[in-house]
Amino acid sequence: MDRKTATIQDVARVAGVSTATVSRTLSKPSVVAKSTREAVLDAVAETGYRVNATASNLRRQRTGTVIVLLPNLANPFFSQILAGLASVLTPAQFGMLIADTQSGPDPEERLRHYLTSGQADGLILLDGTLSPEALAIPGRPPVVLACEWLGQDLPSVRVENEKGAALAVGHLARLGHRRIGHVTGPRGNVLTETRLEGFRSALGNLGLPLREDWVVEGDFSMDSGAAAGRAWLTMQDRPTALFLSSDEMAVGFLGEVQRAGVLVPEDVSIVGFDNIEIAQHLSPGLTTIRQPRTQIGVRAAELLLAMIETGSLTGPSELIEVEFIRRGSAARPPHEV
Amino acid sequence: MDRKTATIQDVARVAGVSTATVSRTLSKPSVVAKSTREAVLDAVAETGYRVNATASNLRRQRTGTVIVLLPNLANPFFSQILAGLASVLTPAQFGMLIADTQSGPDPEERLRHYLTSGQADGLILLDGTLSPEALAIPGRPPVVLACEWLGQDLPSVRVENEKGAALAVGHLARLGHRRIGHVTGPRGNVLTETRLEGFRSALGNLGLPLREDWVVEGDFSMDSGAAAGRAWLTMQDRPTALFLSSDEMAVGFLGEVQRAGVLVPEDVSIVGFDNIEIAQHLSPGLTTIRQPRTQIGVRAAELLLAMIETGSLTGPSELIEVEFIRRGSAARPPHEV
DNA sequence: ACAAAGAATGTAATCGTTTACAAGAGCGAA
DNA sequence: TTCGCTCTTGTAAACGATTACATTCTTTGT
Structure with missing residues (x-):
């Protein structure tokens, strides 16, 4: 039967x-x-x-799916955001189609593809490297940007990136550091630029020097953090502290310099950004700026659902607070010679 | 127009x-x-x-979706498996519905729900804690178990867990360790039991003592690794080396004992399991057993697609090789007093 | 007593494909 | 010529729901 x-x-x-x-x-x-x-x-x-959801969706001219587009599926930073998204979308009977922009050749082409494919009722974009023009597609579904943002008028969920940078620099300055460097994310990424800008203006406000040779470009990955560590090791005139634009990079940096015999925080202080799970398990614990990632996911999903509901392409943006987390990786600078 | x-x-x-x-x-x-x-x-x-995928799916009596059920979305271990899955499913026009078993109250109930909901053409299960009975549902879609396995006859993709444990113990023994402990995953998990069994028999084969008080239960998480670290610190009679059932736990253990002033590998050697990205970025680098996670995802997806294609509920199982990765976290035991 | 409004339900078109079946065309063999 | 192939293409019936519109039955006001 x-x-x-x-x-x-x-x-x-x-x-x-x-x-x-x-x-x-x-x-x-x-x-x-x-x-x-x-x-x-x-x-x-x-x-x-x-x-039967398929039949229902066909008749109601919807797909019951939202696409989540992120730079790199293998990056643990996103998994908690995904968890937040799922916690809202699943009860609302929406499935999440997860895709990454980096696995293929042309990320913007992929985005365009998803926007025109009609496979989804909405899209959540976690990659801020893409240019705003890619979203200028007539008849596209609603889009919410999470973590990153392209134009001013697009609905987004973001965190106080500038303030986070200022907190990091302020902490280091208060510890006595005057020679502070920065490891950025990939150039062109909105997060990178905003945090860099926050770094710059914080230095300015505190009357500290901004040395361009102490600003090293990374790409948020551990590998690039390790590369930054090697770069720091070879500098003749080193900063005594660094603010790194992601915890992943901080992990890579920390391991690299520690294996070279450098003591952290005695020889160099570091502050990360994100507060990923491992930050508290490192030795020393990583001082960092916390982003509430689950909450980012939750709010982004709620925003998108509201837009789908009303059929609107615009919506409010949301700014989520960051929090300074003090651990052991930043301390007073080494004694001046 | x-x-x-x-x-x-x-x-x-x-x-x-x-x-x-x-x-x-x-x-x-x-x-x-x-x-x-x-x-x-x-x-x-x-x-x-x-x-229009919805119409096509309706007519073809499929959903174009496979459900991926994992213990915990926020665990970075799974993200690369997801990437592997996506690389196969996306070209085949299948979407992935990702859900975790732990966020809700009753994991088995969730599994049952997904199996009966008819929302998907197949299911990939990454959680081996669930009991086999939960799969005994008439008319359920095909299921592939990845990483874990419940019954013998269910199609699965798994790695050589026993061999991995043997490789770890063998390496430690060859370095001269005779006092080797183990940190397990959660009891009841298939991975846990198999690796523990591999650990036990490896010790036996090598003529080394098995001390039950050196076997500490964890749950694969960094936190539980840190707890194991605290346990190790308080032991009066300590093992000189530990094999930990996951890299995450090894990270937690390492950080905990290092913060207590213990030197690794001088005071204690550790070997992990998984080879997650961070393993190479720690100081010291984490000696571990590599599981090719992307490949696990790829093969699981291929297996499932074949079953969906043929409408079969059974299929072959696949055993994927592990590889020993030597880094700096295991060395000769401290000089005997 | 009867018209009108309201409440509850049924009828049937529709969403956009896929595919079993039928049918037409072209061609070689008997 | 006629039969039986093969090769293409068209016709139309599904797939399983939703919903505008029609219909029936009550109820109420005058």
Whole structure:
């Protein structure tokens, strides 16, 4: 009997009503009579009926899917954001289609593809490297930018990046550092630029020198952090402290210089950004700026659902607070010679 | 004109053929005449037609979705497996619905839900804690177990866990360790048990003592690794080396004991399992057993697609090789007193 | 008593594909 | 010529829901 899953027809037959009534009972219970409603619900229970999402979506001209586009699936930074997204989208009966922009050849082309494919009712974009023009597509579904943002008017969820940089620099300055360097993310990335700008203006406000040779370009990855570590090791005139634009890079930097015999924080202080899980498990613990990643995901999903609901392409943006987390990787500078 | 996306009807009209021919051109090009095929493809290009996946899925009685069920989305260990899965499923026009078992109250209930919901054509299960009975559901879609396995007869992709444990212990023994401990995953997990079994028999084969008080239970997380570190610190009679069932735990252990002033590998040697990205960036670098995670994802997806294709509920299992990675966290034991 | 409004339900079109089946065209063999 | 192939293409019926519109049955005001 249970061979095939029951359809709405089966329920209608068992309940002795039309399919329309069954459908109404399930979507707008208030419009059907109490007795009918009960009969239908009994029939649903008896047959084990579950609505066929594909058919429903076809008829309602929606897909029940949102696409989440991120730079790199293998980056642990995103997993908690995904968890936040899922916690909102799943109860709302939306599936998440997860795709990364970096695995293919042309990231913007991929974005365009997803926007025109009609495969999804909305898109959440976690990659700020893409240019705003890629979103200028007529008839595209609503988009929410999380963590990053392209134009001013696009709905987004972002964190106080400039303030985070200022907190990091302020902490180092308060410890007595006057020679502070920075390891950036990839150039062109909005996060990179904003944090760099925050770094610059914080230095300025504190009357500290900005040395361009102490600003090293990275790409948020551990490998690039390790490369920055090697660069620092070979500098003749080194900064005594560094602010790194991501914890991943801080991890790479830390390991690299430690393996070279450098003591942290005795010889050099470092401050990261993100507060990924490992930050507290390093030795020394990594001083950093916390981003509430689950919350970013939650808010982005809520924003997008609201837009899908109303069919609007615009919406509010949200700014999420960062928090300074003090651990052991930043201390007073080595004694001046 | 571009108001609504073009349908197959529009293409048919432009190309001067029937919708059936358009459909065939797109799915089985070989059966249509060359000239017709070209006319259709021109019309497709002209109209910007893209097949409506929802309609296609409805007609073909599939969902175009596979569910990936993992213990915890926020665990970086899984992200590369996801990347591997995506690299196979995306080209095959399947979306991935990602869900975790731990966020809700009853994991087995969630699994049951997904199996009966008919929301997916298949399921990939990355959580070996669930009991086999949960899969005994008539009419369920095909399931592939990745990393873990419940019954013998279910198709799965797994790695040589016992051998990995043996490699770890063998390496430590060769370095001269005779007092070797183990930090396990959560009890009841298949991975945990298999690696523990591998650990036990390796010790036996090498004629080394098995001390139950040197076997500490963890749960694969960094936190539990740190807890194991604290446990080790308080032991009166300590092992000189530990094999930890996951790199995450090794990271937690390492940080904890280092912060207590212990030197690794001078005072204690450790070997992890997984070779997650950070392993090479720690100081010292983490000696570990590599699991090719992307490959695990790729093979699991391929297996599942084959089962979906043939409508079969059974299939082959695959055993993937592990590799010993020597880094700096394991060395000769401290000089005997 | 009857018209009008309201409540509950049924009828049937529709969403955009895929595909079983039918049918037409062309061709060689008997 | 006629039959039986093969090769292409078209016709039309699904797939399983939702919903505008029509219909029936009550109820209420005058």
